[in-house]
Amino acid sequence: MRRNDMRITPQPETRTLRWLLEQSAQRFGTNPAVGTLGAEPMNYAALNRKAEHMAELLRREGVRRGDRVAILGENSPNWVVAFFGIAYCGAVAVPILPDFHTSEVHHILRHAEVRAIFISERLFDKLEGLEIHGSPVRILLDTLQLLPDRTKKEHLKDWIRQGGRELDKLRAAALQMTGIDTEGKEDDLASIIYTSGTTGHSKGVILTHRNLVSNVMATLKIQDVTEHDRFLSILPLSHAYENTIGMLIPIMQGACIYYTERPPTPSVLLPAFREIRPTMMLSVPLVIEKIVKLRVFSKFTKNALLRRLYRIEGVRKKLHRAAGRKLMEAFGGEMRFFGIGGAPLSAEIERFLREAGFPYAIGYGLTETSPLVAGCSPDRTRYRSTGPPLPDVEVTIHDPDPETGCGEIFVRGENIMRGYYKDPERTTEVLTEDGWFRTGDLGMMDGDGYLYIKGRIKNVIIGPNGENIYPEEIESVINACEDVQESLVFEQGGKLVARVYLDYEKLEKEFPSHRLSETQIMERIADRLEAVRRCANGKLSALSRINAVVEQTEPFEKTPTKKIKRYLYVLPGDGT
Incomplete structure (x- = not known):
């Protein structure tokens, strides 16, 4: 495995987000840092400079060390500028998922008591009707421009056309801000991330x-x-997941990150x-499963002869x-690390x-662990495992089953969260007195220390x-069946x-709705569902076989990492 000769190990007192970007600006100043498709990327010196300017704007508007500042917008270079600007100001970033419902956005903004918010034009409607004490400062993420209080969306275009004026004013303002304490310490709060879980x-x-920085450094020890x-x-x-591994790590190492301005469809x-x-x-x-099913598996099942040949291991x-060579070409031909996480990967796809x-690798982690707990480089993967725990991260299986070795995964290390914001009761439930975090996940470890995830404790049947029956494992088998x-x-x-x-979409091609009656379509759907049940049960143990498919x-x-929100579909008392 290649190693980066320029890797830096920070002294304990310097492990802050400011240090992370500043050292990269010094080492890689003219290198491209962040950009969008078809545009010239912003280099590291410019990214560092803009982060400083954003910190100056926030200070000028009364944001002080420890204040919470929200970011609600799509991925973009300016999102990165805003995040580091908040850190440079000594404030606490509150990133909000764009998919959150308006009511959830309002709850987060009130609960976090945000002093300011970066908001994109596309998501500006989610601030309509917001009632919050103190009227937070609003900054348009598209232009990094300060917005007048109570600006309406219909007036945004006018402000966008004036974009850029605020940054030009900030150099003079910086002279007035000297003496304000914004020098962050490594144990200061950096971020409050509101999760959207399956419960x-x-x-x-x-x-x-x-x-955050400790998780960056530990991850770089397993993947260059x-x-x-x-x-x-x-x-x-x-x-x-994307914040630490997809943003902080490449910035730490001077790599370039590209963002799509539209949703990542094929x-x-x-x-x-x-x-x-x-x-x-x-x-x-979900992303790689869709690509493989559409571009690969569909070709292997298009006729009876190919389906029979595909069942022969050597032919398969x-x-x-x-197919792997073609897939690599489709991805641009130079992919050397394709990280998969956030939800279980289908066994067939793996x-x-x-x-x-x-060159895939599966990682395991949670928001509460900053996030990565276990993983490895593509050349060290093992089938159905997430890899071993990261260096400097302790993992133990609590109260393992004597027969299976399966138990709750406990984690300890510098990557463990401080707690849940304004929620000491739930914090106490998951953090033990001796520093272990109870993940709520069930898993086991093999003799070489590789971790295998079985599912969530709350989902066990x-x-x-x-x-114990693990529904996630059964779902993986079902998802590999044709038409699912x-x-x-x-x-x-x-x-x-x-x-x-x-x-x-596939079924519509097989039996077009305009040629069949509703009754005929329902009969064919019922036949396919029964075929799915037989397919899955043929691969499952007697204990895990499905009685009915609806x-x-x-x-x-789903959640942002594409896990199904189970609580919406499984009623209390159904056994999960």
Whole structure:
């Protein structure tokens, strides 16, 4: 594995976000840092300078050390400027996921008592009707321009046309700000990230500078990143996964990050791959699963002969190697690290990636752990494992089952959050007195220290003889069946039931709705659902077999990392 000869190990007192960017500005000043497709990237010196200017603007508007400042906007170079500007000011960033409902956005802004907010034009409507004490300062993320109080969206265009004036004024303002204490310490709060979990309860996770920078340094010990790497960012920067691994790590090492100005659909990504030829990228399972199913598996199942040949292991591996070369070409041909996290990856998709020689790696972590807990480089992956714990991060399996070795995953290290904002009760529930974080995840470790995730404790179904049944593992098998997009398994009346969302685009081509009656369509759908049940049960143990498969007519609602919000579909008392 290649190592970056320019890696720096900071002294403990310097591990702050300001230090992280400033040392890169000094080492890589003229190197490209952040950019968008088709535009000249901003270099490291400019990024550092703009962060300073943003800090000056915030100070001038009364933001002081420890104040909370929200960021609500799509990924962009200016999002990065805003994040570091907040850190340079000594304030605390509150990144808000763009997919959050307006009511949730308002709750976060009030709960965090934000003093200022960076808001994009596209999401400006989410501030309409906001009632909050103190009337936060508003800064337009698109132009980094201060907005007058109570600006309406219809007036934004006028302000955008005037864009840039604020930054020009700030150099003079900087002279007036000397003497204000904004020199951050590593144990100061850096960020409060509000999670959107599968249980429906949003929590504000408090992360310090030490938490974030220590996780950056530990991750760089398992995967090298250099100033020559090019990252393509498609996940929200307001999520810990992309924020730390997809932003802080490349900035620490002088790499360049590119953002798409539109949602990362295939029509956007394919040209981006050709233009950027990314060497590194982060994804959630749903993205790579869709790509593989559409571009690879659909070709292997298009006729009966190919389907029979595909079942032969030697033939399958040859087909996968050939498909892997084409997949690499589609991604630009220079990918050397494709990180997957946030949710379980289908076993079938992982088998393909391994046999195809695609440089994937699976990581495990949580927002509360800054986020990475376990992972490895692509050349050290093991099938169905997330890899070993990071250096300097302790992982133990609490109260393991004597037969299976499976128990709750506990984590300890400098990456563990300070707690939940304004929620000491829930903080006490997950943080032990001796510093362990209770993840709520079930897992086991092999003899070499590789970690295997089984599922969430809250999702476990207890079988008729007291056995643990992990719905996530069953869903992985179901999702590998033909015609299935996604699924959710739960208990109902003592039986296992699966909700399945089918590949309706594919089915529409097979039996067009304009040629069939509604009754005929329903009969064919029922046949496909039964075929899915037989397919899954043929691969599952007797304990985990599905009794019934019901149709899910709309895509499941998901968290930002594409985990299904189970609480919306499984009623209390259903056994999960």
